[in-house]
Amino acid sequence: MKKRNLLQRSIVIGIVTLVGLYIVIGPHGRRPHLKDFTPSGIKENLAQNIHLGLDLKGGAHLVMRVKIEDYLKRLTEDNVTAAQNAAKDAGLEVKEAHADTSGGNHRVVLQVSDPSKTKEIRDAVEKKVNIGERDGWSFSSSGNTLVWTLSGSTERTLAESATEQALKIIESRINAFGVSEPTLQRHGAQNSHEILLQMPGIQDAEHVKQQLGTPSHLELVHVISPPSPASVQTYATKEEAIASLNSGGNIPANRRVLPYTERPSLTAQDANPNVKPPPKWVVVESPAIIDGSELRTATAAQSRAGGDEYEIDFSLKKTGADKFGAWTGANINEYMGVVLNDEVKSIAFIKGQIFDQGQITGKFTKQDADDLVLTLRSGALPAGIQYQEERTVGPSLGADSIRSGVRASLLGLVLVVAFMLIYYRGAGINAVVALLLNMILMLAGLIMFNATLTLPGIAGIILTIGMAVDSNVLIFERIREEIRSGKTIPSAIEQGFGHAFVTIIDTHVTTIVSSLFLYAFGAGPIRGFAVTLVIGLLVNLFSAVYVSRTIFMWLLSRKGRRVESLSI
């Protein structure tokens, strides 16, 4: 019985050690070759697996500018559409509406047919649209023209808050777990709207650039088409679609013409997947039913049809669900489109009222779907990003600081090992084995979370090792106490582990509980800290308690039940 138990434990430890070792020194994302296990191969893989931080290795240095002028322009245009709709809802006629963004001004301009209704139109608009005086817009009118102008100070406030928002969104996109240790700060004078990002690892920076380069503006729109069972109305060219609007070649404010790339049916195996079908065009209603800001969650999931395609499931916030529910309830059999970045991704007809769940289907690869989910969740950037400066920079710590830091950490480790071996003799070996395993598994854990290793991080690992030693000290001191009180060696070990185990669980779980709080409520580096700490604690429970105990069991099984001395 005991023997089998020991065997089982040894197998578990063996497997965990091998898996851990492989994660640390093995190649990732490809099959291993024989040459991966030569010293140079291991070195290469190690360098690839362990991401060193800005302080140790340097990385990419990007200065980006938030395109505030685009943001303000879009804001003005949105207000034009909203103002026009507000007037129409109040039964007042607007002849023409446009946004005037010439000369650095931002104006909402409405032309009305009846100048005597000016006052009523203004009231109707300002009741629904935030362009009143208290919103920082000034109103003027002459004849049948109504103009709202954005004031300079409000413009600055808006631009400032858009930059701050962009900073926050970029932060949440590049650092979902908080373990990649970038630095992100405002750059330049206040009105330059620049952000400085330093990221370890050039490839990661390229990926980030790509992600930040693509805005992800999600909308659910009403597609103008005869209702189902008639198939959805599409047009072969944009011109054809515009012509169908019968408005003399212009697109009215309440309509948009968007490209629609239809998915090839999955059964068409012979179709060459590299040749995209030509885009079709559809006419949709503006404004959208709801947009990405109403999104609560989004997750990437494998397509229900199977295969390598991914789709995105999303759910809506309460306000969005109310709007969406009302619209779908009133428009059964009408067509609805999912629009991503001004491109219709999928069209479906409404079978019944939908409230807060939906899917976006459309031939996503896993990476595309994951990226898209991340950008949808963190919200759309308020405006596009323009790169002002791109550089590769070296480590922020000098070579001497790195050397001395690493040397000091190693010295600390050596001191700990030496003390354990001298003070606990035989059992010290036990502790050192547990410690080495602890280091391997801790590294493996950090690699799995894609964590970036910085110099304070290395010092932190050494400190975690100090705490790991604590578990061994607790156990060994307790075993000594039990031996002193006259127990036999096997029962002293049994009792020692039993008592120390309660304490170890209490201390570890307390810290894990507090780390969970840090993770749940924290962001960025605070999350990273919590992740690292929990990895360390879990690894420690395994190495200091399970492994150490197995070594004792093995010692006892070799010496037999009548063992009389224990090197501790």
Place this chain on the structure above:
Amino acid sequence: MFQLFHDLKIDWLGKRRFFIGISIVLMLAGMGSALYRHKFHPNGTEAFNLGVDFKGGTVVTVRFKQPPSVEDLRAAINKAGVRDAVIQPILDKRGGFLIRVPHQGAQTSDTGENQAGVDAARTMVRQALNTFGQEAEATKPLEEDPKAAYKIDGTEAVGEVASKQLRTQAIAVTIAALIGMLLFIAFRFEWTYGAAAVIAVFHTVLVTLGLFSIFQIEINLTVIAALLTLVGFDVNDSIVIFDRIRENRKLYRRMNLYDVTNLSINQTLSRTVITSGLVFLSVVALVLLGGQTLRPFSLALLMGIIFGTYDTIAVAGPIMVWWERRLEAANKQAAVSTRESGLASGRNPAPGGRARNGVGKPSRAA
């Protein structure tokens, strides 16, 4: 068997007035320093010496014909009186460096540095760089000026890395984490144990921050990480002793809490000294050999380990015993008064009359 302590009989709790006195003096000194500096700015100091991570500063881009080593550059900048500069070589432009200098002067604006601050930083960095030779004329590129050794390509203000929001969040989140600990310890032991442990942690963090204010050691993001680590270390220590108290209360039912606590501290003293000693050793190695840039981090750890070990015995123990005793006394009184008024029946008499013996949830631990 090589043994550190054996059969100690030190009356730790008897020295509680002395210990708590020391703690209060240390905390008051730290808070006093922070308040005094916040109000009067002696030598232009602030309550805390916040680094570029928190305050923002200026980034100076410079290019050399013959690039010096980062170490020499750092030495020159230190000599010019700029503390805690971050120097990064630019790898894709030969001889280029980014030098990040903390905000100069005491005034802080909301959005990083104003123009005067940028200019001041530029002047100071130029002064430091002149030890390597003279700057190229403003109108000429570096290569075309034969006398020049370097040229400053640009100076830009940078905002803080840790935004105000992150700062307030860090504090709020730490408090949330402490509440989490309090709840868990209360669940495993008693409320009083949880409260005592959390007060001890608070004490360590306050004393450490106080010393950072007194000695004006730079506080950057790594220091915050160190403080968070300390919170874990400190609670760890308290729980080890509490655990022993819980166990001993079951073993020695006749002994009062005061003696049990002393006994438990003494029994676990070997472990306390070994563990703290080992961590202390590795941290001392870091302080002495880890270099200047890591010093704030290693000093925070060092102080935290010293006070974290100390406060378990000196703060957490006494507070817990004092609180438990008060509760016990209150219970007794309640029990006595109910008996006197003749209401004692078979049922549990007084409100809050749950038998409080400080043992905690008894059987679960076994």
